Amino acid sequence: MYEGIVQDLIDELGQLPGVGPKSAQRIAFHLLQADPVDVRRLADVLIQVKQRVKFCSTCFNVSEDDQCRICRDPRRDGSVICVVEEYKDVVAIERTREFRGRYHVLGGAISPIDGVGPEQLRVRELLTRLADGEITEVILATDPNLEGEATATYLTRNLKPLGLRITRLASGLPVGGDLEYADEVTLGRAFAGRRAAE
Amino acid sequence: MYEGIVQDLIDELGQLPGVGPKSAQRIAFHLLQADPVDVRRLADVLIQVKQRVKFCSTCFNVSEDDQCRICRDPRRDGSVICVVEEYKDVVAIERTREFRGRYHVLGGAISPIDGVGPEQLRVRELLTRLADGEITEVILATDPNLEGEATATYLTRNLKPLGLRITRLASGLPVGGDLEYADEVTLGRAFAGRRAAE
Numbered sequence: 001m002y003e004g005i006v007q008d009l010i011d012e013l014g015q016l017p018g019v020g021p022k023s024a025q026r027i028a029f030h031l032l033q034a035d036p037v038d039v040r041r042l043a044d045v046l047i048q049v050k051q052r053v054k055f056c057s058t059c060f061n062v063s064e065d066d067q068c069r070i071c072r073d074p075r076r077d078g079s080v081i082c083v084v085e086e087y088k089d090v091v092a093i094e095r096t097r098e099f100r101g102r103y104h105v106l107g108g109a110i111s112p113i114d115g116v117g118p119e120q121l122r123v124r125e126l127l128t129r130l131a132d133g134e135i136t137e138v139i140l141a142t143d144p145n146l147e148g149e150a151t152a153t154y155l156t157r158n159l160k161p162l163g164l165r166i167t168r169l170a171s172g173l174p175v176g177g178d179l180e181y182a183d184e185v186t187l188g189r190a191f192a193g194r195r196a197a198e
Numbered sequence: 199m200y201e202g203i204v205q206d207l208i209d210e211l212g213q214l215p216g217v218g219p220k221s222a223q224r225i226a227f228h229l230l231q232a233d234p235v236d237v238r239r240l241a242d243v244l245i246q247v248k249q250r251v252k253f254c255s256t257c258f259n260v261s262e263d264d265q266c267r268i269c270r271d272p273r274r275d276g277s278v279i280c281v282v283e284e285y286k287d288v289v290a291i292e293r294t295r296e297f298r299g300r301y302h303v304l305g306g307a308i309s310p311i312d313g314v315g316p317e318q319l320r321v322r323e324l325l326t327r328l329a330d331g332e333i334t335e336v337i338l339a340t341d342p343n344l345e346g347e348a349t350a351t352y353l354t355r356n357l358k359p360l361g362l363r364i365t366r367l368a369s370g371l372p373v374g375g376d377l378e379y380a381d382e383v384t385l386g387r388a389f390a391g392r393r394a395a396e
Contacts, residue, residue, distance in 0.1 A: 046241040050234040
């Protein structure tokens, strides 16, 4: 129905999360009429984001350097590590300004249905970090849903023998949701009220 | 809050129509984890769409060649021209399979508030096309809203002296809406029931 390249663009846009066929069409028509300079800038950012974005060699946070900004920052408390599922959770927690330690990004949560077990996550790398003795507390900040709970339980069981303080975020987070969508006050309070893991 | 290039990507995506800050963030995170080949393909389509898409020199429809597919097609009836506001309206009408003539894309509608008058639209080009005498009917298929009605009224007044048949789409289209969102049956019936312009 559309000229070939226009249809290609609609198809590509339709692959993005939350973009249905009507939205894809609407965005495509917008781009057809947009200034070529603006469209080129979007294309360049897409190319650069894949070229420049790496993962921090220490915590696996998103980074443009070998180590992320938080791992490089000497003012951050190296004795407390907050374990999260994804990069977006780091951003959500940073926004609360409640936490001054460092992070460990697992890269997901345990989910047998999706074929994700502990070996698909950066659990071994977490154990390696904990082995040097500098870290005294691990905060498990996985999502308050089934997979997140399973991951936290698994980690608690495996970290207990190390004799560290292991804590979980306080309840207050809406159950069944995603951590990243919690508002800043709720997430900040959940941080302040964290409890010892059973 | 985000690493520089990630924030750039979120900002660029947030410029797209219908993409709010949360959606932009969601799409950006998806792209961060996507296969670089897929992201590169999206970037390439964006670049190519601006390089390859031109406008038909006859009807101003979107085209990859000097003339669009419809103007090149000898099976289309050259004696009837359907005047629409935008390329997306051509696509919506083509989908009904009700119309076998050709098009003229104005590039918008008269809207004093937005500073769009007849001189900003391809009205002069329409008059030039009508001058050769091959065209016997002009169907005014502007959007059934204030700007579309004003444009149709303006064109009716200016085309009347040429002695052509001038028609409007039948009522049946929801008033106040956009032509492109009408369902195919409604739009097809509106075509079949078009009436002489007063």
